[in-house]
Structures are given as C-alpha cells and as structure tokens.
Amino acid sequence: MSNEFIGLLGFLVLLLAILARLPIAIALLLVGFGGYAVMDGWRLALVTLGGIPFDLAHGYSLSVVPLFVLMGAVASRAGMSRELYQASHALFSGRGALANATIGACALFGAVCGSSLATAATMARVSVPEMRRFGYSASLAAGAVASGGTLGILIPPSVILVLYAIIAEASVPELFAAGLVPGIVLAVLHVLVVKGWVWLQPAAAPPLDAPMAWRERLRAMLGMWKLAVLFLLAVGGIYLGWFSPTEAAAVGAFGAIVIALATRTLDLRGLWAALDETVRTTAMLFFVMVGAFLFARFVVVTRLPMSLTETVMGWDLPSIAVLLLMVVFYLLLGCFLETVSMILITVPVFLPLIQEMGLSPVWFGILLVVVAEVGLITPPVGLNIFVIRNQLPDIPLTTLFRGVLPFLLADAAMIALLIMAPALALWLPSLLYG
Amino acid sequence: MTRALALGGALLRAMAALCLLAMMLITVADIVGRHLFSAPVQGTVDMVELALVYLVFLGVPLVFLAREHIVVDILEAAIPHWLVGWLDRAALWISTLLLITLCYAMWTPFQDTWAFGDRTMDLRIPLVWHWFAIWFGVGLSALILLFRLLRPHAPLRLPSLRNRP
Numbered sequence: 001m002s003n004e005f006i007g008l009l010g011f012l013v014l015l016l017a018i019l020a021r022l023p024i025a026i027a028l029l030l031v032g033f034g035g036y037a038v039m040d041g042w043r044l045a046l047v048t049l050g051g052i053p054f055d056l057a058h059g060y061s062l063s064v065v066p067l068f069v070l071m072g073a074v075a076s077r078a079g080m081s082r083e084l085y086q087a088s089h090a091l092f093s094g095r096g097a098l099a100n101a102t103i104g105a106c107a108l109f110g111a112v113c114g115s116s117l118a119t120a121a122t123m124a125r126v127s128v129p130e131m132r133r134f135g136y137s138a139s140l141a142a143g144a145v146a147s148g149g150t151l152g153i154l155i156p157p158s159v160i161l162v163l164y165a166i167i168a169e170a171s172v173p174e175l176f177a178a179g180l181v182p183g184i185v186l187a188v189l190h191v192l193v194v195k196g197w198v199w200l201q202p203a204a205a206p207p208l209d210a211p212m213a214w215r216e217r218l219r220a221m222l223g224m225w226k227l228a229v230l231f232l233l234a235v236g237g238i239y240l241g242w243f244s245p246t247e248a249a250a251v252g253a254f255g256a257i258v259i260a261l262a263t264r265t266l267d268l269r270g271l272w273a274a275l276d277e278t279v280r281t282t283a284m285l286f287f288v289m290v291g292a293f294l295f296a297r298f299v300v301v302t303r304l305p306m307s308l309t310e311t312v313m314g315w316d317l318p319s320i321a322v323l324l325l326m327v328v329f330y331l332l333l334g335c336f337l338e339t340v341s342m343i344l345i346t347v348p349v350f351l352p353l354i355q356e357m358g359l360s361p362v363w364f365g366i367l368l369v370v371v372a373e374v375g376l377i378t379p380p381v382g383l384n385i386f387v388i389r390n391q392l393p394d395i396p397l398t399t400l401f402r403g404v405l406p407f408l409l410a411d412a413a414m415i416a417l418l419i420m421a422p423a424l425a426l427w428l429p430s431l432l433y434g
Numbered sequence: 435m436t437r438a439l440a441l442g443g444a445l446l447r448a449m450a451a452l453c454l455l456a457m458m459l460i461t462v463a464d465i466v467g468r469h470l471f472s473a474p475v476q477g478t479v480d481m482v483e484l485a486l487v488y489l490v491f492l493g494v495p496l497v498f499l500a501r502e503h504i505v506v507d508i509l510e511a512a513i514p515h516w517l518v519g520w521l522d523r524a525a526l527w528i529s530t531l532l533l534i535t536l537c538y539a540m541w542t543p544f545q546d547t548w549a550f551g552d553r554t555m556d557l558r559i560p561l562v563w564h565w566f567a568i569w570f571g572v573g574l575s576a577l578i579l580l581f582r583l584l585r586p587h588a589p590l591r592l593p594s595l596r597n598r599p
Contacts, residue, residue: 054565275455279450279492282454286490
C-alpha cells in the first residue's frame with residue numbers, strides 16, 4: 001500500500017465518519033491520529049497527538065478570531081443591523097428597493113461581522129418582515145437575505161479568511177485587502193439579480209406607496225455612523241498599517257462595546273450574552289482547528305499533496321482547466337461539508353499545486369471563499385438557509401431554496417470574473433503592500 | 435445534580451468570558467500606552483496567549499455540554515430512525531475513547547514541561563499554566579462524555595446558543 005494511497009484512504013474514512021454524524025473535530029482527530037499511526041507507528045502518533053493542543057499556547061495570531069467574533073456579536077445584539085437596514089433603504093429606490101436594501105445592509109454588516117451565518121440570521125429578522133409587509137414574494141425576500149448573508153465572509157473582517165491565512169500561512173492584512181473589491185462587486189451582482197428578477201416578475205416586488213423624502217433619507221444614512229466608525233477603526237486601521245490584525249480586532253470589539261453601552265443599545269446582560277456566545281464559537285472553531293492541524297500533518301506525511309501536484313502538472317493542462325476542476329470539486333464537497341472544515345481540510349492538499357502553477361495563495365483564498373459560500377446556500381447542507389428557517393419558520397424550505405437559485409448566477413459570474421481577472425482581488429493588496 | 439451543573443457551567447462561562455475581556459483590554463491598553471504615552475504594556479503577547487488558551491479550553495467542555503460541536507446531519511432524513519440513534523451512540527463512544535487517549539497522550543509532554551520548568555519569553559510565565567488549562571478542558575470534556583455514556587438519560591446539558599445571535 002503506497003503512502004499516497006493511505007492518504008486518499010484517510011480522506012475517504014474522514015468523509016464517511018463525518019457523514020456518520022461524528023462531530024467534525026473528533027473525526028479529524030480520529031483519522032489524523034489513526035493515519036499517523038499507520039504511517040509511523042503508535043508511539044510516534046501518540047507523541048504527535050499529545051503535542052497538538054499545545055500549539056495553541058503560541059497562538060498569538062489566532063487571537064484575532066475571538067476578538068472579531070466578539071465585535072460581530074456585540075454589533076448584532078446592539079441592533080446595529082436595524083439601523084443599517086434603514087440606511088441602506090435610503091440608498092435604493094424603484095422596484096425591488098427593499099430587496100436591494102437587504103443586500104446592501106448584508107454587505108455593510110459584513111464589514112463589522114466576520115460570519116455569514118450571523119449576518120444572515122441578524123438580517124433575516126430585520127428585513128424579511130419589512131419586505132413581506134409590503135407584499136414581496138416570500139422567495140425573493142428569503143433569497144435576498146440568504147445569499148446576501150454570504151457577502152459577510154468575503155468583506156473584511158472575515159473569520160474564514162483568518163482561518164485560511166493560518167492554514168495557508170498567508171498574510172491576514174493582504175487577504176483582508178484582497179476580499180474588499182470582490183465583495184463589493186459580488187454585492188453589485190446580487191443587486192443586478194434582484195433588478196432582473198423584478199423586471200421578469202413584477203408581482204414579486206410591489207412598488208412602495210411613498211418613496212422616502214430626502215431629509216428622511218439623509219437622517220437614515222447618518223444612522224450608519226456606528227458602523228462607519230468601527231469599520232474605519234478596525235479594517236481601516238489594518239489597511240493603513242496602524243494595527244496588526246489582533247490589535248485591530250481588539251480595538252474593534254472594544255469600540256463596539258463602548259458605542260453600544262454609551263448609546264444604551266446594549267445592557268450588561270447583553271454584553272454577557274455576547275461574551276458567552278463568543279467563547280463557545282471560538283472553542284468550537286479551535287477544537288476543529290486542533291483536529292485539522294493533526295489531520296494536515298498526517299496528510300503531509302503521506303506525500304499526497306506533492307504527488308497530486310506532480311500528477312496534475314504532468315497532465316500539462318492549461319491552468320484554467322485545473323482551476324475549473326477544482327471549482328467543481330469544491331462545489332461537490334460543499335454539498336457535504338460546511339465552509340470551515342472544507343477549507344481547513346483541503347487547503348494543505350491543494351495549496352502546493354496552486355503555488356506550483358504560479359498562482360497567488362492570496363487570490364486562491366478569495367476564490368475559495370466565494371466557491372465555498374455557494375455551499376452555504378445550496379442543498380443539502382446550506383447552513384444559511386437553515387439559519388433563516390430558524391428565524392422564519394413559516395416560510396417553507398422549498399420556497400427558500402427557490403429564492404436562492406437566481407442568486408447563484410451572481411456567484412457563478414463572480415467565480416468567472418475572479419478566474420479571468422485575478423487583479424480584481426490582487427489590485428488592492430498590491431497597492432497597499434506593494 | 436441539575437444545580438451543581440448550573441453552578442459549574444456558570445463558573446466556567448464566567449471565567450472564560452473574563453479571559454476574553456482581559457485579552458481585549460490588555461491589547462487595547464497596550465496600543466493606547468504605546469501610542470499616547472510611549473509606554474507599551476510589557477508582555478502583551480504572553481498574556482494574550484495565556485488568555486486565549488484558557489478561553490478556548492474552558493470553552494471546549496461548554497461546547498460539549500451544549501452539544502454545539504459541528505455535526506453534519508444530511509443523512510438524518512434519509513436513514514431509519516433506529517440507525518440515527520445507533521450512529522449517535524457509536525459517535526459518543528468514539529469521542530469518549532478519543533478524548534481519553536488525548537488525555538493520556540498529553541501526560542508526558544505535560545510532565546516534561548513541569549520537570550524542565552519551561553517559561554514564556556517575556557514575562558517568564560511557567561508553561562505548565564497553559565498545560566493546566568488544556569488538560570482540564572480536555573479531561574472535563576472526557577468526563578462529560580463518559581457520564582453521558584453511562585447515564586444517557588441524565589439531564590447533563592446546557593441550553594444551546596446556536597442560531598440565536
């Protein structure tokens with residue numbers, strides 16, 4: 001049995017274990033440990049297993065994760081999403097204005113919140129009742145918020161991009177810079193989908209009775225100041241080189257708490273709940289990461305990544321064909337796995353190939369996140385969909401999935417744009433960091 | 435039993451939340467001190483790393499208690515009900531045994547760190563402090579799962595926060 005075969009077998013067992021309802025962190029630890037034992041014997045496997053959790057003790061760069069999660073949790077609980085929705089509402093007019101406002105608000109909320117699920121859940125509660133009050137079809141309302149929610153993981157700060165940076169040993173500031181332009185472009189593409197939808201099916205979005213007056217619009221837009229301050233402090237601070245990512249996240253979380261307490265939109269009970277939620281989210285993510293570290297070491301020992309690279313380079317395919325194969329692979333994988341595990345498990349295998357093809361790991365991170373977020377809104381796993389269903393139990397699941405379908409066009413266009421014009425992602429980081 | 439669980443859970447949550455707050459405040463204090471008073475907080479990195487380890491490993495048993503670890507359940511609707519129960523039972527066994535193995539595997543490096551008296555670079559914090567948290571978190575999680583195996587019907591569960599942002 002060749003080493004590479006053991007590596008492939010490891011992936012297969014891992015997938016089966018996950019499908020058999022083993023928690024993902026446990027499945028990664030189990031297969032990593034077992035695989036290591038098969039390769040190097042039990043004694044060495046035990047030594048490696050015992051050392052893995054201690055890696056976190058030197059995890060200064062990892063501390064950015066809980067701090068950004070905290071910033072998002074505080075912003076959600078302090079009702080900043082409602083103000084954003086109103087501000088975004090002031091920006092759009094015409095048919096489908098409320099759906100476009102939803103997308104705009106999701107994108108803006110993604111600028112303080114690093115998580116797609118949190119963005120979708122928060123916005124669903126704010127925007128869907130409003131859209132339905134004005135007679136919007138349930139599928140348009142739900143589709144806009146489900147797919148708009150995915151903008152959160154592309155627009156910095158993004159927890160997924162931080163995790164990618166850690167596993168790919170890429171720079172967080174560069175990834176945060178690379179995500180911004182594609183995030184905005186993707187938001188515009190989503191708005192175009194809404195425009196197309198209401199043009200084809202005007203009944204989906206009846207016109208509003210009275211458009212907002214200018215004074216009202218201005219007031220609504222000024223309501224965005226909290227978000228603007230936080231974004232400028234945290235993400236702007238990273239771009240300008242004032243702060244390291246961890247410092248920016250600490251300043252952002254601190255700023256969010258101060259603003260929320262000062263404007264009395266958050267009491268101490270709410271703060272406690274945000275802290276509690278952040279602790280659990282972090283522990284859950286990092287436990288998966290401990291498993292992923294062990295699994296990645298096992299995979300590297302099997303030399304699977306190198307063999308894959310050699311084999312694929314041997315085919316002499318144009319890189320666009322290789323990339324398309326990868327995109328298809330990720331879309332399939334996205335049917336079984338959620339985003340974090342998908343990225344942590346596959347990046348150690350694919351990254352050497354990407355580098356061998358002369359492509360930028362930063363660009364690949366952005367492409368990966370766009371592809372992975374499609375998995376968030378497609379059956380059967382579609383976590384965003386389930387989060388929204390939790391919030392709005394009266395909308396049937398089929399309506400939700402039907403509502404999401406048209407937005408997949410925007411995602412497909414984004415993937416094509418990224419592959420054809422990598423500068424979309426790489427322009428801003430090269431401008432900022434040369 | 436229920437009261438002890440509520441009390442223990444609340445204590446863990448409070449301690450982990452304090453670590454998170456400390457991590458944020460130390461970093462902010464360091465930035466303010468450095469930029470405004472040219473007096474950075476000594477050993478920020480050491481303190482943040484220590485707080486992170488405690489925050490994560492006090493949090494891990496909480497996640498086990500609330501059953502919030504990510505599980506993929508796309509097959510749930512497609513397979514018979516008894517099989518789901520059977521798979522969950524198997525998953526519980528595997529998780530328990532694996533966590534016990536992890537505790538065992540961490541014993542030697544834990545002892546070595548203790549014996550050699552390893553410390554962090556800046557503040558000379560003994561690294562066994564980090565190990566305490568890791569061992570405690572994984573050990574407590576193993577105990578929780580073991581208890582669940584032996585007493586499947588005991589109300590050993592914290593309310594889940596998931597999907598309620």
